[in-house]
C-alpha cells in the first residue's frame with residue numbers, strides 16, 4: 356500500500372490568523388480594531404503576508420500555535436507509527452485500531468522496505484507476512500479476539516491516521532524528521548505534509564525544513580561523523596566549523612580589513628606583480 360498524505364482541513368486563513376496574533380503583540384490597536392482594518396482592506400493580504408514572513412524569521416514562536424493543520428495519512432507502517440506518536444506537544448492523533456478492525460481472509464496491508472527488495476529478500480518477506488496472516492486468521496476462527504490475535508502482526512503492518520497539529524509543532528517535526536538521520540518512511544511522510552502545506556500556503560510551507568535549513572538553525576547540530584555522512588552536509592556547515600570560525604575571530608586571526616588590505620585591493624594586477 357502506498358503512503359498517502361492529504362491536508363484535509365486547516366485554520367480558515369492561516370496568514371490572517373498569524374497576522375492578527377502577531378499584530379496584537381506589537382500594536383496599540385485592540386484585536387477588534389485590527390480585525391476591522393483587515394475587513395475593510397486598510398490592511399491588504401499582501402501586507403499581512405509580508406508582515407508574517409518577517410515575523411517567521413524571528414524567535415517569536417507562540418503565535419504559531421494558533422494555526423492548525425489536519426492531515427489524513429494512510430499506508431504507513433506500524434514501525435513508523437511508533438515513532439510518530441512520540442511527538443506529543445501540539446499534536447493530536449487518531450489511529451486505526453487493531454482491536455476494532457479485524458483483518459479478513461488472513462491478509463493485511465504491509466510495507467516492504469526498498470532495502471529488502473534491493474537485497475533480493477522481497478519474496479521471503481512476503482512469505483513471512485502470508486504465514487503470519489494465515490496464523491492470524493486461524494486464531495480469529497478459533498475465537499481469539501482481534502486484540503490478542505494482533506500480537507502476531509509485524510511492524511510492517513499498515514495503519515492510518517487522522518492528525519491535527521499546530522504550525523509550531525509541525526515546524527519542530529520537520530526539524531527532526533526531514534533531517535537525513537531520521538528514518539526514511541518518516542522523512543517521506545513529512546515531505547508529503549510539507550508539499551501539502553506548500554501547495555495551499557507557500558510562505559508557510561517553505562519554512563518546513565530540516566533543522567539545518569536556512570530558515571531554521573542554518574547549521575547542522577548533529578555529531579560530526581553524521582554531518583560528514585549527510586548527502587546535504589556540504590550545503591550546510593557543521594556547528595564545529597562555526598565555533599572554529601568564532602574562535603579565530605575572537606583570537607584576532609580574522610581581524611578587520613586594514614589600510615594595507617585596501618592598498619592591495621587598489622593595486623593594479625599585472626603579470627609581474629607579486630600575487631596577493
Ligand SMILES: Cc1cc2nc3c(=O)[nH]c(=O)nc-3n(C[C@H](O)[C@H](O)[C@H](O)COP(=O)(O)OP(=O)(O)OC[C@H]3O[C@@H](n4cnc5c(N)ncnc54)[C@H](O)[C@@H]3O)c2cc1C
Pocket residue numbers: 441442443444445524527528531532536537538
Ligand atoms: C533521529 C532520531 C532518533 C531517535 N531515536 C530514538 C530512540 O532510539 N529511542 C527513543 O526512545 N526515542 C528516539 N527518538 C525519539 C525522540 O527521543 C523523541 O521522543 C521524539 O523525537 C519526540 O520529540 P520531542 O521530545 O521533541 O517531542 P514533541 O512532542 O515533538 O515536543 C516538542 C518540543 O516540546 C518540548 N517538550 C516536549 N515534551 C516536553 C516536556 N515533557 N517537558 C518540557 N518540554 C517538552 C521540547 O522542546 C520538544 O522539543 C528519536 C528521534 C529522532 C529524531
